[in-house]
Amino acid sequence: MDTPHVVPPVHARIVEGLERIATALKSDDWVRAQTVGLNPTQLAILRALDTRDGGMGVKELALLLGVSQPTTTDSILALERKTLVEKRGDPADGRAVRVVITGAGRDAVRSGDAAPGAVARATAALEDEDQEQLLVQLISVIRQLQEQGSIPIQRMCVSCRHFRPYAHTDAARPHHCNFVDAAFGQQDLRIDCRDHETADPSIRAATWMVFEKDRSPQPPGD
Ligand code: SF4
Known part of the structure; x- marks a missing residue:
């Protein structure tokens, strides 16, 4: 064994x-x-x-x-x-x-799509905070797949030219969407948004750096 x-x-x-x-x-x-x-x-x-x-x-x-x-x-x-x-x-x-x-x-x-499938039901049963964390981790994996060229650029906020991560100090709604000119929270991050417009590679990289840095827990004393 x-x-x-x-x-x-x-x-x-x-x-x-x-x-x-x-x-x-x-x-x-x-x-x-x-x-x-x-x-x-x-x-x-x-x-x-x-x-x-x-x-x-x-x-x-x-x-x-x-x-x-x-x-x-x-x-x-x-x-x-x-x-x-x-x-x-x-x-x-x-x-x-x-x-x-x-x-x-x-x-x-x-x-x-009328009836939710088994995976949708199982995901909905998670606590709100766990759903949010899972969403962010999935976005990270999908982004890696994009960067290594395994899949096309998806219509996610983190690759959108309208996305301004951590533009606000409100912890509940820190992000900003320039398309609708509104603040939104981590739980509202999109994976397939019909209004998505792909940002240039340099903008995508800079946006991701801000998103990654500001969502990571800061070490004690920072
Ligand atoms: S347009 Fe859609 S993908 Fe782009 S930032 Fe706004 S909500 Fe996110």
């Missing part, structure tokens, strides 16, 4: 934990998608398009969902047959096509 003498490193056990959660999320996705007669990739495409009024290109969708372009193309064709999406010319590029959600597609997203 190796436990507890040979313990895998913390990061390896965190990945084990994330794998368990990913399995539960996959199961939630299947249940939701089947409710509206789709598969999880098709519902994920509708969800992505639901918050992007200008639609998305096929390559952009494939990158966001982490699936191949042929799989994305097949899913879009199936959604088009069900009149849940439609293709339109790209005003910025005469040869490109944008995929846009229809009213029926938005209805499908609402129906699919």
Whole structure:
């Protein structure tokens, strides 16, 4: 018996934990998608398009969902047959096509997401403070994935040109969003904001430094 003498490193056990959660999320996705007669990739495409009024290109969708372009193309064709999406010319590029959600597609997203999944219920059961800490730690991991080029830039506050971390002295609402010109708290940090605009790399790095520095506990005597 190796436990507890040979313990895998913390990061390896965190990945084990994330794998368990990913399995539960996959199961939630299947249940939701089947409710509206789709598969999880098709519902994920509708969800992505639901918050992007200008639609998305096929390559952009494939990158966001982490699936191949042929799989994305097949899913879009199936959604088009069900009149849940439609293709339109790209005003910025005469040869490109944008995929846009229809009213029926938005209805499908609402129906699919109506019942919270098991992971949403388990997360909601945590104390408020624990939810906030988990949110911030997840943002840190997602940002690392972006920085190492494993995933595209996500629509998070920490990569947004409108984000001013710790612009206010109010501990409950220290951050500022220039887009809506309002203060907000750590628990309101966004991971997928429809109003997000990607900041330049140097601004993103500077913003992250302020966010990291000011959220870290200060050593005694500082
Ligand atoms: S626009 Fe959205 S992502 Fe950007 S700072 Fe405001 S809330 Fe955050």
